[in-house]
Amino acid sequence: MNYKQIFGITIPIFVDSAFIVLISILNTAMISSSGVAAVSAVSVVDSLNMFIISVFIAIATGGTVIVAQYKGNRDLKQASSAATQAISSVTVIAIVISLLAIIFHSPILNVLFGSADVDVLANAKIFFIGSCISYPFIGIYQAIVGVLRGVGETKASLALSLILNLSYFILNIILITLLDMGVLGLVISLIVARVLGAIVSLIYLIRFNETLRIKLGSMLKVHISILKKIMFIGLPFAAEQLFFNGGKLLTQTFIVQFGTLAITVNAISNSLSMLFQIGGTALSVAVVTVVGQCMGRKEITDARKFIKSFLGLSSIFFVFITIIILLLFPMLVNIYTPPASIVPDIYRLILLLSVAQPLVWSLSFILPSALRAAGDSKYTSITSLLTMWLFRVILGYVLGVTLQYGLMGVWIAMVAEWAVRGFIFTWRFKGDKWYKHKLI
Known part of the structure; x- marks a missing residue:
């Protein structure tokens, strides 16, 4: 694999990440026009959504890794089988979780966010x-995009992402901005866009994709040996994501205690933080395909070289984007039309990210993606779980609630967790145990 091929894989993912972030910011800005209760409700539920959707993404990532390694080994028949198993397993899991979450939605929200204001909780339930309702459809979409990235077809995954996210954005303009439907409009847009994304993804994979050559009937067959390989990567990652996002969800309950304005500060700051992470997020996705295919060809030296290149490039992205965001901060924050009293709080959180992310984010997120692509999933999962709960959750509670540093204390704990986790993954990468696993 050479750098020209890597740029061919990475650039569409970068464009995809940038587009998703832009749409997310504009969507948050649109719902902000419906008031702080609406944006606070969306913020608290989004933390719960990420907790659940992370399971689908984790299993889909298992599919990406196995498909990438078979592609690197030039075994397209097994790559196709791995793709069908990933898609069908994610779909079944998504349907089960969707039904359970709908049945128990009221007690779930009351336990997690019962201390929120009444109007915030009412919008959150909607x-x-x-x-x-949209979980099965986003599950199908994520699984298909994952297997396409595994074989390096990132242009196709970009096109599918554009269809899903652009339709979501356009529907939000109509239902939220023009018809003033608030959170209900956001819900309708979300469901319609994800149904469309799932349908278009299936049509492309079955009728137009020439690499995997998948038939709809093959998704109904079970291949235990391949499913085990996918779950070897997917289940530890799913457990990690559940506990990792569970920790983030728990910190959200701390923030709810600080009041509706603090929830709004957190929501806007999180939305802006996505701008910082455009380059890093794209590289953390692309490194799975690159390292997976290198491991399939047993090219350990190449894998090391490309991982180092990705880490260096990510740090450059962070410095470049940080300078732009700090210069444009007044204009960017006005997009959300926040109360003037909370703008200084938002700026302080953005300053914290400006210092921390160029130093530690890449080591904390890109490195574990690379190690996982080589099959080192248990180590990365255990490390992420321990650092999340010891630092982001416990330290976050101590700083934010006990010592009364509030939202800033919670964010300082998050940065501390990134630093510790990045150090541990760097130490692992310098050794040789991370590439000793045999998946195919």
Whole structure:
């Protein structure tokens, strides 16, 4: 694999990440026009949605890794079988979780966010039920995009992402901005866009994809040996994501205690933080395909070289984007039309990210993606779980609640967790155990 091929894989993912972030920011800005109760409700439910959707993404990532390694080994028949198993397993899991979440939506929200204001909780219930309905469709979409990235077809995954996210954005303009439907409009847009994304993805994979050559009937067959390989990567990652996002969800309950304005500060700051992470997020996705295919060809030296290149490039992206965001901060924050009293709080959180992310984010997120692509899933999962709960959750509670540093204390704990986790993954990468696993 050479750098020209890597750029061919990475650039569409970068464009995809940038587009998703832009749409997310504009969607948050649109719902902000419906008031702080609406944006706060969407923010708290989004943390719960990420907790659930991370399971689908984790299993889909298992499919990406196995498909990439078979592609690197030039065994397209097994790559096709791995793709069908990934898609069918994610779909079944998504349907089960969707039904359970709809049935128990009220006690779930009351336990997690019962201390929120009444109007925030009412909007949260509407958004959560709508999100639950969309889970099977976003699961199908994520699984298909994952296997396409595994074989290096990132242009196709970009096109599918554009269809899903652009339709979501356009529907939000119509239903939220023009018809002033608030959270209900957001829910309708979300469901319609994800149904469209799932349908178009299936049509492309079955009728137009020439690499995997998948038939609809093959998704109904079970291949135990391949499914085990996918779950070897997917299940530890799913457990990691559940506990990792569970920790983030728990910190959200801390933030709810700080009041509706603090929830709004957190929501806007999180939305802006996505701008910082455009380059890093794209590289953390692309490195799975690159390292997976290198491991399939047993090219350990290449894998090391490309991982180092990705880490260096990510740090450059962070410095470049940080300078732009700090210069444009007044204009960017005005997109959300926040109360003037919370703008200084948002700026302080953005300054914290400006210092921390160029130093530690890449080591904390790109490195574990690379190690996981080589089959080192248990180590990365255990490390992420321990650092999340010891630092982001426990330290976050101590700083934010006990010592009363509030939202800033919670964010400082998050940065501390990135630093510790990045150090541990760097130490692992310098050794040789991470590439000793045999998946195919």
